[in-house]
Amino acid sequence: MEVTVGTAALALALLALPVLYERSGSFRFFCKMGFYNGWILLLALVAIPLCALRGRDVENMKIIRGLMQHVKHLYGIRMAVRGAQHFPPRQPYVVVSNHQSSLDLLGMMEVLPDRCVPIAKRELLYMGAVGVVCWLGGIIFIDRKRTHDAISVMAEAAHTMLSQDVRVWVFPEGTRNHSGSMLPFKRGAFHLAVQAQVPVVPIVISSYQHFYSKQERRFTAGQCVIQVLPPLPTRGLGPADVPALTERVRAAMLEAFEALSAELCPTAPPPAPQ
């Protein structure tokens, strides 16, 4: 008897889920984000044996990129890349881009150049299968709480970029930023570019505000533009030039970000100044 009551309650709860999904925006948001993480975890399980054949190798980023590119379709996110001609064709460089949420992974995989690895917080290493895939893809891990260690990892990266023809992708805000604008930039990416004497390629991912908001628990279909800006050379620059270079790049990115926001969601109020 007890089993029957339990089964009936479970069946009722399962039947209620679609109604809840239909009626509650928050429930929908959590389902979509839960599926996003779960799906990526599953893709990571597929990627591990494929990447393990090579061992830890930046070429594995092609497998990761290939496996991730359909995810935008599951969410109805239309992505357009502008300015791809700005990528220097055959040389190492440092990509810097704004960082709004873990959805940035989709934009990153849309434009990720060959032999390009992100710099990530070391906590990602402990995300089970995702951590293993990140390691196999040659992602560079830094401990943000230990500036000195992070700086030496990046100095080593400058050397690797040149000796092994590797490009590096950095989120110079240093953390996710949902504010609808950009945080002040950390200087690591620009020191890295100056140390390796390679160009900085800024990439702006347009605001998600019109289709995704963590605070408002809103996640619908929408459009996202990924704009590659002209590279800035660093040849001849030294450490003293890093602050000015950082500000120049941030100003160019902020200008492009605001222009994209005005174009894609003209009714939204402008973000508060940072």
Ligand SMILES: CCCCCCCCCCCCCCCC(=O)SCCNC(=O)CCNC(=O)[C@H](O)C(C)(C)COP(=O)(O)OP(=O)(O)OC[C@H]1O[C@@H](n2cnc3c(N)ncnc32)[C@H](O)[C@@H]1OP(=O)(O)O
């Ligand atoms: C198919 C299945 C798929 C599965 C799934 C796969 C997913 C596969 C994709 C994953 C994708 C992940 C994406 C993750 C994304 C993040 O994890 S974002 C978070 C981690 N990234 C970052 O933090 C990068 C940006 N941060 C930096 O560059 C920071 O500068 C650092 C290096 C961390 C240091 O930060 P800080 O200690 O807060 O201090 P900061 O004020 O920047 O620097 C202190 C001083 O050191 C100086 N300095 C900084 N860096 C340097 C340097 N390199 N050399 C010399 N001096 C330096 C600064 O200039 C400053 O000195 P002053 O100029 O003030 O005199």
Ligand SMILES: CCCCCCCC/C=C\CCCCCCCC(=O)OC[C@@H](O)COP(=O)(O)O
């Ligand atoms: C055994 C442990 C199992 C744990 C399983 C966890 C499963 C998670 C599955 C998928 C995660 C997919 C997203 C991974 C990449 C997210 C990149 C990202 O956005 O990192 C955040 C970092 O930029 C800044 O971090 P904070 O904003 O400073 O914080």
